[in-house]
Amino acid sequence: MHARQELMFATVDNPSNAVEWALAEMLNQPEMLQKATEKLDAVVGKDRLVQESDLPRLKYVKACVKESFRLHPLAPFNVPHVSTQDTVVGGYLIPKGSHVILSRPGLGRNPRIWEDPLKYKPERHMKDMEDARMDLNDPELTMFSFSTGRRGCPGVLLGSTLTVMLLARLLQCFSWKIPPGHSQIDLAECEDAGFLSKPLVAVAEPRFPQPN
Numbered sequence: 001m002h003a004r005q006e007l008m009f010a011t012v013d014n015p016s017n018a019v020e021w022a023l024a025e026m027l028n029q030p031e032m033l034q035k036a037t038e039k040l041d042a043v044v045g046k047d048r049l050v051q052e053s054d055l056p057r058l059k060y061v062k063a064c065v066k067e068s069f070r071l072h073p074l075a076p077f078n079v080p081h082v083s084t085q086d087t088v089v090g091g092y093l094i095p096k097g098s099h100v101i102l103s104r105p106g107l108g109r110n111p112r113i114w115e116d117p118l119k120y121k122p123e124r125h126m127k128d129m130e131d132a133r134m135d136l137n138d139p140e141l142t143m144f145s146f147s148t149g150r151r152g153c154p155g156v157l158l159g160s161t162l163t164v165m166l167l168a169r170l171l172q173c174f175s176w177k178i179p180p181g182h183s184q185i186d187l188a189e190c191e192d193a194g195f196l197s198k199p200l201v202a203v204a205e206p207r208f209p210q211p212n
């Protein structure tokens with residue numbers, strides 16, 4: 001793949017997929033939309049747009065993005081790695097030269113780690129949001145959003161910031177509703193990638209008066 005395509009994939013597809021899923025999940029649990037909007041109004045107010053400097057204090061919005069990364073990773077596997085020496089991980093020998101592929105849903109939806117793993121529940125990450133860090137990585141690797149180590153994503157801070165900013169702006173500027181005639185957003189997943197099987201359709205109403 002060309003380097004430019006890889007960067008587009010990293011910086012556009014990852015954030016937009018995470019935000020599309022967050023909105024879809026939140027539309028089906030509207031109390032979450034309300035809570036996120038209240039937090040935005042409390043931290044930013046209604047007289048200006050949310051700025052990057054506000055993001056560390058938008059803990060609930062950050063938790064919503066992290067929950068999207070956990071439950072709905074864009075690609076089901078990491079890029080393959082090859083072990084350069086014999087290694088033991090969790091009691092398993094990985095001989096030198098093995099190809100190692102990790103399942104991202106396998107980690108993020110592991111019922112031995114996550115209670116109610118298939119439920120979108122941002123609250124589960126609130127403890128991690130206590131400090132002002134903006135990177136939404138999980139150094140314990142209980143989920144696999146950006147990975148870690150020598151070949152982990154070098155864009156973790158930029159990727160986290162872009163994604164939280166996108167969701168924060170969409171929530172600050174618009175009220176979101178399920179389209180008339182529908183009771184739920186269909187959360188079916190694509191078979192071969194982490195996209196929604198049908199693009200999200202929702203009604204967005206501006207929350208603030210439009211300039212003339």
Ligand code: HEM
Pocket residue numbers: 007010011014015078079144145146147148150151152153154155156158159160163
């Ligand atoms: C939400 C946004 C992003 C997510 C979820 C994400 C996720 C990932 C993941 C899972 C990997 C593979 C790590 C591994 O296999 O060990 C990776 C690699 C990589 N990412 Fe990201 N990424 C994001 C944004 C970005 C951005 C903004 C950049 C650069 C501006 C970037 C540049 C890269 C590069 C260059 C690699 C390859 C690293 C290597 O092989 O040494 N990513 N990313």
